[in-house]
Amino acid sequence: MFRRKIMARVAVFLAAILVLAQPALAAGIPFTVEIDGDSTPGPTIITQKNTVSVRVYDPEGADHTVKVGSILAVKTGPGEYEVENYALKAGTNSLTVSADTYKNTYTLIYVDEALPGASYYLQAIPASGKITAINKTLTLKFPKNNYIAENPDDPRIVEDQGLRIEVVSFDYDECPTVYHQAVSPVYKITPESDDLDGDGERDKAAVLYPGELTLKYDANVSSAAADTLTVIYIPYGDGDYDEYDNDFQHFWDDYWPDRGCVVLGGRVDTAARTVTVPFSKTGFGTYAVFNVNREFCDLLDANNNLSWARNYVLPVWAKGVMEKTGSGEDFGNTPITREEFTAAIVKAMGIPVENDLQNPFEDVNSSSLAVDEYDDYILTAAKNGIIYGFPTTSGLEFRPGDYLTxxxxxxxxxxxxxxxxxxxxxxxxxxxxxxxxxxxxxxxxxxxxxxxxxxxxxxxxxxxxxxxxxxxxxxxxxxxxxNLSRTEAAKLLYVLMKKQKRL
Structure with a gap:
């Protein structure tokens, strides 16, 4: 008897669950409801997005007053209604679709985790300038009242201010080098519309004011690795790096060369497990935190012991401040030139590199430099009072190829x-x-x-x-x-970055 009573209660309980799992009874016209492209949504929908788009169709094409939750749907055609980007909170959400006497309720579960497929939409950058997304693993901080513009050269505010942050899959075959291991999700930050001016072509896109991006990295990463953690960035667009006037041009020729890889380095907070980097005006694109693990053969002594320079060279290389110039696995410990040290100083301090500056130096041009891009670094440093030149009878020389004393x-x-x-x-x-x-x-x-x-x-x-x-x-x-050697320069730069809290 007791067992029969228990079984009866279980049967009633299961029946109640089945009833609760069904959409609320639909009365009236048999509308078609489509949620995020699914025209046959079940009663419970699990999503990794913080918004969903809801479309309602009347097969007879009649006019109705359609609501999704408390939001009045927009009529998009005969018998067709839509609410785009209906906001969800993390966890369980109840979404009711109603039209005249028709009413259906769905349960939407928003899984807010930093996993591939996660997507976070904002209608616009908040007036406060602060964005926290994807389970608080990503934070953007801008000056107040920032807006998306068509491009950095013609910063007109565009109508569609939508912004999307996604977690995308990472292909380790595309890792910058074999020495890099991703220690964070890979985030993609883009404007919602890639055709901001309506001409049918993808635009560069920009924000009016630059800001900062902070990414969380894996909690298992040792605090001792702070000096070798670095953020690597791929600019938004077609992969042609030179097309984008990014303010932080730290890149290596052998890193994602066809995709315009930019090494941003970053300021590490080991307590919060975060790395913070600049987000430039043209900072839309893909970001991830990597840990770098490599050694340079020319930093070993005759007994294969690491030299004093190793703890300075590896961080400045990992952060994109200095490149290796030696062959094979050598860092290159020749004397450093004035042009290379100047570029490294600008990178170490995170000074935005400016283009098309007035050039006071007779000998700073693409034909006189070891690296074409160094001219912008030299002129940026000169503008900021970091370097000066040598007077001549006809003007000033910088002597970029001379060794730095x-x-x-x-x-x-x-x-x-x-x-x-x-x-x-x-x-x-x-x-x-x-x-x-x-x-x-x-x-x-x-x-x-x-x-x-x-x-x-x-x-x-x-x-x-x-x-x-x-x-x-x-x-x-x-x-x-x-002459200052490249390893001595690495130590100077490391100490500078440490004292300026840029590591």
């Missing part, structure tokens, strides 16, 4: 770091004598313009000098006219 490097570092530089020659001379043995012996070997900058960089912990033994004591020599 140690005193020139210290001067550039002091300028870009905003260090306080003394204008008291006597105080500077006394301090330099205490700091550097070679200054105490031959102060004329140091450029008088350079000494205050050298001491400022020394005092701030950027430089130290090389140890020399003098009468049983270890002193330090600066060697101002010596």
């Amino acid at each position: 140690r005193e020139q490097a210290a001067t550039i570092i002091a300028r870009v770091a905003g260090l306080k530089v003394s204008d008291n020659e006597a105080v500077t001379a006394a301090a330099m004598k205490r700091a550097f043995y070679d200054y105490s012996q031959n102060p004329d070997d140091f450029g008088p313009w350079a000494a205050p900058f050298i001491y400022a960089a020394y005092k701030a912990g950027f430089i130290q000098g090389s140890p020399v033994e003098v009468e049983g004591k270890t002193l330090y020599a600066f060697n101002p006219k010596g």
